[in-house]
Amino acid sequence: MPPLFKHTFRFILLILFQVFVLDNIRLHQLATPYLYFLFILWLPFNINRTVLLLTAFVLGFTLDSFRHHPGFHAAACVMIAYVRPFLINFLIPQEGAETNYEEPSIQSMGGLLPYMIYAGILVFIHNAWLFLLEAWQFENAWYFFSKTFLTTAVCLVLILITEWIFPRKQKFRTNTI
């Protein structure tokens, strides 16, 4: 599958899944299930940073269009897209791993733990920034923190399940040297 087609397919599928499945699941008002940002988490290592920021903006804006109040998710997505390259540089196990593999996964990050740290930090930043923007009007710090932590936990469980159901086998690319 050509990469552009693959990513467009993921984009549409994740947005539709978020809007029509996850948004209809009401666990608790403190824990909203989110999964659509998996698209940003799964973008290739070698993507141009400018393209990354703009793609994230489009993703957030699309979800916002379904929620009829633009800005919230777009801001959170742009935030994690900006942090992502720094985090990958910090977490990648050995020199050159990001050129050996195509995109972040459990395999390419060198185990489940680094991958979950990578996902966990990004999801936490996404939720914190999203709820902070929403909470400007509410001024309730305790509510904000419990909501952020609980939602992050739910999202991480969702990500684990997704990784388990759709394992992405990645080729080790030897032509990088």
Add this chain to the structure above:
Amino acid sequence: MRNIFLFIRRYFNFLLFIFLQILCVYFIVSYSKFHEAAFGKTANQITGKINKRYSNIQYYFNLRKTNDSLVKANERLYNQLRLDKSLDDTLHMAQMDSLFTDSLVHASSFVFRGARVVSNSVSTPNNFIVLEGGSANGFHKGMGVISAEGGVVGIITETSADFSVVMSLLHKDSRISGKIFKTGETGTVTWDGEQPNVLYMNGIAKSVKVAKGDSIITSGFSTTFPKGLLIGRVEGAYAVPNTNFIKIKITTHTNFYNIQHAYTIENKNATAVNELLKQVQKQLQ
């Protein structure tokens, strides 16, 4: 000059990041203006169409619930029909006579129109409901919306040709004038963003006595809702510290989790009243 270009080139991603964040915050803050100008109509039309496809499928699974709520609504209406009552006719006529009503004009100034709910949310701090039916069906901005059970749902904030977006009572900017049915005190009903079936009413003096289960109805002070629609029932009252007011906790009459049908309310006098208000404001200025 060269240094400026070098700077922009060096920090291009950071500047783009800051620019996008500012753009997002601008969207959030100036929501209504932006919506009217560019975004609203097209995005509303596109997402509305996608939502409608999905709702068509989902609709079948809720038919039983929809039927039940419609039967209940019918029951309520039959009870209100005057044909049902045998004794109050004469009294009623006497009352009507004392009012100078012109029989050539419709007595009711409110028109109700049914619409199907295409999409609905309760989990975010800013919830909107999308109705199937837009400006082509006579819906317009500012009309009130009630549920099949007769509870207040929200106010239409924008319409495209075939869809309209309703700002639900569960929205941080939603402000509705409510009234305690028993005592007649009025206050503002708002939502705190937490539980999707709990509203709060502010601006009630401490001296007012409210009991659990009292009805909170619309006051009829605005042109959006007629007087006497049920908003919810009192759950409890709390003193607001350092003020002379209490805050009343209300359980909503509308079940926001599963709204399938809604009715929009058109006030035929709205334009006339609003024009008068405008004139008065002009004179005061």
